[in-house]
Amino acid sequence: MRKLGTIDLEILHLAINENGTFNENNLENSELKRLGVGKLLDALATLKDRKMISLNTDGSFTITELAREILWNDNIPTWARILRLLYIKSCNMEKIEDILKIPKEELLPEIEKLRKNQFVLMSPQRLDEKVIKVYEILPEGIEAIDKTETDGFENTKFGEPKSEVEILSIVDEIQKEIQDTQLEPIKKDSINEKLLKLKDKLKI
CATH class of the missing domain: 1.20.5 (Single alpha-helices involved in coiled-coils or other helix-helix interfaces)
Known part of the structure; x- marks a missing residue:
């Protein structure tokens, strides 16, 4: 799996939200504009060099299949996509649903499975006078997702919940x-x- 930083994730997520292709206007109207022109251009150039995005003749960018393979490939199990995302950054349920484009109903049992196997930790955090559940990956989760690179997804063993x-x-x-x-x-x-x-x- 190609490793992504949080800014890489934001850019690729923007591409997904824009049906795969984004332009200067999309960047300007997104939260990425906070980075400033210089830092944003560097991030785009790095993603292009890593073949995560391609530059089109009209100056727009398109996410590549290589980048889609990380978080947006339906052939990758949902639990693995969740771990890959949390490997990059901790998220609440709403953010996980938004980034992965997976319905909450499908995410909940997978997250619970990961939590019971101590791959993921849920911690309540206060945000704007509300308490939200934030999920973060644990060392066991990092080990599990790293092993899939050599062992495949089907060989990841999940323990049965205690009766x-x-x-x-x-x-x-x-x-x-x-x-x-x-x-x-x-x-x-x-x-x-x-x-x-x-x-x-x-x-x-």
Whole structure:
């Protein structure tokens, strides 16, 4: 997989949004204009040298198939496209959906699978007085996506989520360990009460 920086991603995402081809006006009307002319021209030249975009006779640019292969190829599993994106930058769900052009309904189970396998971490962050869920790739996720370069996507193994019986067993073990600690009785009771509520919910 060709590595992309955040600015590379922005430019290629602009191309995707413009049906594959963008021009000076598109750049001027995008957030990329914040970079300034010099830095933007350097970024475009680098992408062109790496064969990620091609220059057209009218001065516009077109994203290449090589670049599409990274994040926008339907033959690549959704989970792998998510990891590749998060390898470049952490994103909330709305951003993942916007960049990858994959419906939220399809993304949610894949992200949950990645999270349960500790490939991805979800952390709440406050933005404009709202709390949003931001997803970031973990070292295990980086290792998994790097391995696909040599082993292929089909050889990536995902563990099965723990069954309710296994979880209840773990809760029982925690309760026993709490009894052996030096915590104050009132704190032990408080923790045990929360664990009992958790067990009740799991048994529903």
